[in-house]
Amino acid sequence: MNLNIKKIIDETYDKVKVIKDGKVASYIPQLAKVDPNIFAISFVDTKGNMYSIGDSDSKVAIESISKLFTFSKAVHKFGENTLLEKIGVGGSSLPFNSIIAALESKTHTINPFVNQGAIATTSLFYDKNHKKFKNEILNNLNIFAGKQLKLGEKIYHSESETNNTNMALAYILKSFNRFYGQVPSSVDVYTHQCSVLVSSKDLALMGSVITNNGIHPKTKKHILKPEHCQFIKRALRPAGLYEFSNTWIVKTGCVAAKSGVGGGILILIPDIGTLAIVSPPLDEYGNSVKGIKAGEIITNKLLHFCNKNKKHKKAKKKTKKKTKKKNKKKKYKNQFKKTLKKYRARK
Ligand code: GLN
Numbered sequence: 397m398n399l400n401i402k403k404i405i406d407e408t409y410d411k412v413k414v415i416k417d418g419k420v421a422s423y424i425p426q427l428a429k430v431d432p433n434i435f436a437i438s439f440v441d442t443k444g445n446m447y448s449i450g451d452s453d454s455k456v457a458i459e460s461i462s463k464l465f466t467f468s469k470a471v472h473k474f475g476e477n478t479l480l481e482k483i484g485v486g487g488s489s490l491p492f493n494s495i496i497a498a499l500e501s502k503t504h505t506i507n508p509f510v511n512q513g514a515i516a517t518t519s520l521f522y523d524k525n526h527k528k529f530k531n532e533i534l535n536n537l538n539i540f541a542g543k544q545l546k547l548g549e550k551i552y553h554s555e556s557e558t559n560n561t562n563m564a565l566a567y568i569l570k571s572f573n574r575f576y577g578q579v580p581s582s583v584d585v586y587t588h589q590c591s592v593l594v595s596s597k598d599l600a601l602m603g604s605v606i607t608n609n610g611i612h613p614k615t616k617k618h619i620l621k622p623e624h625c626q627f628i629k630r631a632l633r634p635a636g637l638y639e640f641s642n643t644w645i646v647k648t649g650c651v652a653a654k655s656g657v658g659g660g661i662l663i664l665i666p667d668i669g670t671l672a673i674v675s676p677p678l679d680e681y682g683n684s685v686k687g688i689k690a691g692e693i694i695t696n697k698l699l700h701f702c703n704k705n706k707k708h709k710k711a712k713k714k715t716k717k718k719t720k721k722k723n724k725k726k727k728y729k730n731q732f733k734k735t736l737k738k739y740r741a742r743k
Contacts, residue, residue: 418677444613522577
């Protein structure tokens, strides 16, 4: 059985291309200027082969997808228990930057994939030397990308100038002792990490480190421990797409995904590969409309193929075993007949 990933992706691309729903993010003024027509899909399989269609070299701000990589670095450096204790993995039924959620949730930080927990995760790396602090976080994204990523200067300045909600969230967390560095410096580094520019190709490669148990498909560097990758995926599943996360899980069956308001979405499909989609118009939750649609179709087709293939392989193995047994029996029968014939002839 041959999986034609290219055909699945091309057909889905054409089907989803015509969707006109969604609006580009505008609460960060520079994001409102992004080209809404950018549409790209990239896929990296478990061997590191990449296939892309559309504007796969067009760059958008990584935004919340960066949370996944800073969290991964934190798990690697501090261990799972520290993250469970200092950030938590609770779900949220409120928007990703909700002040109410920061005040009312039990942990205040909620989880690493909403702004509250993400800014607190970045603050775990706080260093008095701001440049060192910033470079450590930005360099981590480069390690996952396997190359030097560029900062979207205009996006960074635009987000910095309008960062009041994130500053408020950080001060609320500080007041509950749930913030681990100086507020303005940590929020600034968080804003930097969100403003890094990526294409769908970059995203697919970055995500495949986690899909592939910690090994970068191109540089072959061991970036994360396999057990940490499992933990990261488990933590991501119920939270990566905000209030839509549960619906996504029901629709795709426990496939971890992370979106960002720049229009990117990253989908980690176990044992198959990593899918990245870029299309800036967003739905009410802040997830790319085309990204969710194309992601759901492709993920389900790939999973369906894999299940069918597993069953097919199992059936093939069973038939092979049966034939082998039958042949063995036949061989013994023939041998016996021959010996009997010889014996009779001697007589
Ligand atoms: N930088 C954005 C913010 O802090 C990221 C949000 C997102 O992508 N959901 O609001």
